[in-house]
Amino acid sequence: MQEALALPTFDDVVDAASRIDGVAHRTPVLSSRTFDERIGGSVFFKCENFQRMGAFKFRGAYNAISHFDAQARAGGVITYSSGNHAQAIALSAKLAGIRATIVMPKDAPAAKVEATKGYGGEIVFYDRYTEDRDAIGRRLAQERGMTLIPPYDHPHVMAGQGTVAKELIEEAGPLDVLVVCLGGGGLLSGCALSAAALSPSCEIIGVEPEAGNDGQQSLARGEIVRIDPPRTIADGAATAFLGNYTFPVIQRLVSRIETVSDAQLIETMRFFAQRMKMVVEPTGCLAAAAVMHGIVPARGKRVGVIVSGGNVDLPRYAEFIA
Numbered sequence: 001m002q003e004a005l006a007l008p009t010f011d012d013v014v015d016a017a018s019r020i021d022g023v024a025h026r027t028p029v030l031s032s033r034t035f036d037e038r039i040g041g042s043v044f045f046k047c048e049n050f051q052r053m054g055a056f057k058f059r060g061a062y063n064a065i066s067h068f069d070a071q072a073r074a075g076g077v078i079t080y081s082s083g084n085h086a087q088a089i090a091l092s093a094k095l096a097g098i099r100a101t102i103v104m105p106k107d108a109p110a111a112k113v114e115a116t117k118g119y120g121g122e123i124v125f126y127d128r129y130t131e132d133r134d135a136i137g138r139r140l141a142q143e144r145g146m147t148l149i150p151p152y153d154h155p156h157v158m159a160g161q162g163t164v165a166k167e168l169i170e171e172a173g174p175l176d177v178l179v180v181c182l183g184g185g186g187l188l189s190g191c192a193l194s195a196a197a198l199s200p201s202c203e204i205i206g207v208e209p210e211a212g213n214d215g216q217q218s219l220a221r222g223e224i225v226r227i228d229p230p231r232t233i234a235d236g237a238a239t240a241f242l243g244n245y246t247f248p249v250i251q252r253l254v255s256r257i258e259t260v261s262d263a264q265l266i267e268t269m270r271f272f273a274q275r276m277k278m279v280v281e282p283t284g285c286l287a288a289a290a291v292m293h294g295i296v297p298a299r300g301k302r303v304g305v306i307v308s309g310g311n312v313d314l315p316r317y318a319e320f321i322a
């Protein structure tokens with residue numbers, strides 16, 4: 001069924017914006033004089049750590065479910081996720097009044113598992129080092145008559161995530177550079193559609209964890225490169241490959257992909273806590289870390305940075321910050 005869908009365009013982002021209007025938060029765009037002085041440019045942080053359920057994923061999940069017809073609604077939604085997409089689907093399903101089943105790795109952060117249960121999602125666990133979540137999701141979807149909404153490789157998910165950059169550019173104005181974290185590429189591809197339409201001369205840069213640079217390798221080789229599941233504190237970007245929908249959009253619109261280390265993520269997390277009074281999860285720090293450490297040069301530029309989420313176990317967070 002997914003194969004029948006076309007690649008999303010900016011029109012789909014505009015459509016998604018109207019579907020999530022009044023349901024998703026229009027998150028704040030913040031700046032920091034300290035950060036700007038340090039890098040010598042003007043940075044606009046789009047703070048999706050303040051989004052409902054704590055990450056941008058609510059946008060794509062809600063948009064996808066809003067397209068369900070009566071039959072799909074009766075069957076319910078199923079997905080697999082290392083966390084935030086699970087919560088996003090569980091909350092969106094609850095708001096839409098339909099059932100949700102979530103296939104989750106056994107080692108998913110406890111806060112994310114609890115939050116998903118709290119939104120009423122049914123959880124099925126798997127081992128992400130030995131089992132294929134996509135296969136499990138597809139099998140259960142068939143057995144249970146549910147519609148599978150994957151975490152990133154789906155046009156409605158991508159279009160929903162694209163509303164992040166749409167709002168950012170509408171509020172901050174045209175940008176010289178847009179920096180977006182990258183897991184499977186739902187957020188980056190969707191935001192690229194918005195930036196290309198609303199700020200055409202803006203350079204679009206993806207950032208992924210050093211331990212899992214499959215996106216960087218994929219752009220270099222011109223095809224989707226698969227890697228072993230990376231071990232990084234950026235659990236939301238620990239994906240092993242880009243999607244069949246996300247990759248072509250990224251290939252067309254994104255100029256390059258950079259990487260940052262876990263140590264750089266921790267330093268950025270501390271900065272957000274101390275200077276901006278924000279709890280940001282490791283994955284949410286990817287784009288800011290690249291700018292803060294000069295991996296993406298920002299001198300004299302207007303830079304959009306997406307802060308993608310704030311869901312982190314507090315005891316772990318305390319260790320990072322200590």
Ligand SMILES: *Cc1c(COP(=O)(O)O)cnc(C)c1O
Nearest residue numbers: 084183184185186187236308309
């Ligand atoms: C899912 C997620 C990402 C990565 O998004 P993709 O669409 O998979 O690239 C980044 N940050 C957070 C907080 C996430 O939950």
